[in-house]
Amino acid sequence: MKILITGATGKVGKAFLAAFLDNPKYTSAKIVALCHNRKVEAGERVEVITGSLSDPDAVAHVMEGVTHVLHMAAVKESPDLVIDVAIKGMFLLLEAARQSSTLKQFILIGGDCSVGHIFKDYPAPITETSPRQAYSGCYALTKVLEEVMIEQYQIQYGLNGTVLRAPWIMEKDDFKYALSFGPDQFGGPVWSDLISAEKAARLAEGRFVPLMRDKKGAALKRNFVHVDDLVAALMAALDHPAAMQELFNISMDEPVDYAQVADYLVRTRDMEPVEIPTPFHSNWLDNTKARHALGWRPQVDFEEMIERAWAYERSPSDPRKIWYPG
Structure with a gap:
């Protein structure tokens, strides 16, 4: 197993790295982290490559021999970066993934921005089949587009994609x-x-x-999730048959x-x-599907x-x- 991680320096990326490297199930697995401005610490099982998601050569290089992609890199309200990082970067990753002879799973960490967070009204709990409704701003737009892009690659090319849609992620204080x-x-x-x-x-x-x-x-x-619970959901989704081409809300009960x-x-x-x-x-982000299909429970x-x-x-x-x- 060789996992490419984007956004490895964020709160979820760092927490996942620690949990994954400590898990006895994955002692032979390796990680490659594509980093841009900030970097994680390299190690015997962690290779750090400096580059941009908007660079086709950098993406092609880091995708070599990768079996799993964990895509977490994002830009917030930065219109000047949205196209290059959030859209072009996602496209380049998906293109490399669909052409890869080694890839087994592409996992995207999405956000409840795609369903409007607290800005849009829903008459019932928000499930994975509820309509996407971005609130104002480029960040929420990118979260919708990312979900749609991976969904279409699943339809067009049979990509084994998994989307874990998380609300506001909490850690530490x-x-x-x-x-x-x-x-x-x-x-x-x-x-x-x-x-x-x-x-x-x-x-x-x-x-x-x-x-x-x-x-x-x-x-x-308002919906939240602790970073530990999101990481647990990530670990549960890895190579899980029920996660194939599925979207899951990952939130508190x-x-x-x-x-x-x-x-x-x-x-x-x-x-x-x-x-x-x-x-x-x-709003109520319903996590029933993840609990049922993945056997995951927020703690x-x-x-x-x-x-x-x-x-x-x-x-x-x-x-x-x-x-x-x-």
Whole structure:
């Protein structure tokens, strides 16, 4: 087994590398990581190649002898990079994959951007057959196009593709800072879009937790997954017969309910909830298919995610640096 990984320096890539290399089932397997700006550490079983996904020669080189592709590289709201990296890069990988004599499986990590996240309203839980509806922005568009491209290569050429569609991925202390009112906030929504900057600054000085309300006035429900659970799903999907040419939602069993989060932090951290009306929709990403077909079960619920985030202590060698804001 030889796995090509794109996006190996991201939170999922690094977590997968560690889990895969430690798994006794894959002691003879090798990894090749295509890196551009950042690099992972090379080793006896990890080959690091510097290059761009938009370079046909670089893609052809890294695909030599590869049995599995794990495609995680992405660009966020960077219109100048979207075509070269997200679209051209995906096309070059798929073209090389369909012509390969060694490839067995192409795994894509997708995102719930393809179904609109909290920006689009769904009358029922979002399954793998729900319509794709990107929200505004080039990143969400790329997530839709990636899913469609691999789907079409499956139809046109019989490619063994697997898509794992994940919502917002949490690790370390991410969730704690996703709830912060301060300048250290991780991800969105940006509070200044919902409340005044002055109010956000005042709240940052106290022990407050946002209790966001959806467009109907109910507590907002938003989908998350812990990186450990996503990596477990990846490991489960590798060479699984039920994963062939399939799309799976990989998320917590239930979306995070901001009222439940607020109540838990009131009880356990003596924090005070702050009601924040939003224009967002509560959505439920249904993971039934992955649980049934892959035998996968997420282990981290919202309480465990809170406990892990609040307990995490960063070392001086592990500064909190956000490459992509989430």
